[in-house]
Amino acid sequence: MNSRSEPAPTGPDAPARPPLVRELLLVAGLFLVYKFGRQLATGHTTEAFRNARHVWDWERVLRLPDEGTVQSLLLHGDALVHGANTYYAAVHFPATLAFLVWLYLRRPAHYVWARRVLAAVTGAALLLHLLFPLAPPRMLGGTGLIDTARVFGPSVYGPPRTDSLSNQFAAMPSLHFGWALMLAIGLIVATRSRWRWLWLLHPLATLLVIVGTANHYWLDVIVATALLGLALALLRPPHRHAPGPRSAPPRRRPEIRRRSTAARPEPVGAGR
Template sequence: MTAVVGAVRGAGRRVPQGARELLLVAVLLAVYKFGRLLSAESVATAKQNAYAILHLEKALRLPQEAWAQSLALGSPDLVQLANRYYAWVHFPAAAAMLLGLWFFARPNYFWIRRVMATMTMVALVLHVVLPLAPPRMLPGFVDTGLYYNESVYSSPTAAALANQYAAMPSLHVGWAIIVAAAVIATFGSRWRYLVLAHPAITLVVVVVTANHYWLDALVAAALFAVSFALVGPRGVLVRRKADYAVAA
């Protein structure tokens, strides 16, 4: 058995580190995509949960998403820009962030990847146990992507591969926060804080396009905070692992 483990570790060391990381990220994305599909058919439960979220937001005195969307609908160009931001910025921004860290700030890459993986896997569990229909599927809201023929879910292929009932938490917002954290941690310029506009804009975008609720974003932010505290550069689990390594 020891010989087998040694052979596997030796083979792993012979594979370039970049290839291992690429494979790891690909596996995580595949697991995430598969897991999202597990709850993709929970339509009735997802809509019941959606009304429960709206009632909870009302009790918390949060602004109504329908009100926020109605303000944006008066500017068609702004709404179409929001549709495109939702569709084309989420994955490219996260991918560019990971690649940039890998090539130019590798120490930050590893803890950012840990935080991102932890956050995404916990979000997957929440998507399965709490299927949630987005606002655009409820009366009183406009599916702006569908209205302007810009929906990322309009094609049969996309609809088959996506779980449209995985609104809680919003990984659009969560990953935007991670991108901002990576930039702030990597650069020393005072201008680096301008990157906070990315999660702020993403929050507005997911609400006015009726893809998420305010609570989806708040839970994503809380999930980032917990993930950072556990596996960030000075996270609880990281310190315990280091202490164990020293003791060993």
């Protein structure tokens, strides 16, 4: 292997890979709990729009950039905005799944760490969705933003009143960004390639997409980053066992010749 990646640890010191069936059941269970929890947060339409107004006003007080600035960049061409909508709809779950599968196969210890971090961030996000329902900026009138997915396609959401598959009032925090940032951090920590920092382009692209398509506010991203930072502070990554310097072969100790006076013949006539 060259410097771009290193082989998976092998031998007796390699970390044990968790049982596959157990991991599949665990990840599926976490996903179902999250989906069920998001459904519990539906129906708070009035509160969600009231919170959206508060978030919009807070961003203006904090002098955060206007989401419309990013959206105007996407609206320069149909292909660009359609690509952003596709990225939002098609990359989130497959990229996270591929990230976990790769870690499971090549870096078992890092897989366990990443799975715990993602579970902690997702659980905290679910709690915030229940306590602070929030309508996304694409639903908020008077902002000048449009629902790019509905206008240009493709869209993963139906009308909020009839959408039984997702909770559209769960904008804060943005798990799209939180998971994307964890993917980049996880791959940077688990690999040694000189190009591994390019993985940060994924959360950067995700940031521009979720804001430009009016699915999230800047504060959604800030809160997601804070939750991820807290989870990373509490759940530390495993240490990489770097090979130590090659030790010199042991020096052979010179054989000590034992002098035995009894073995030496005494010359005839000595001492006379």
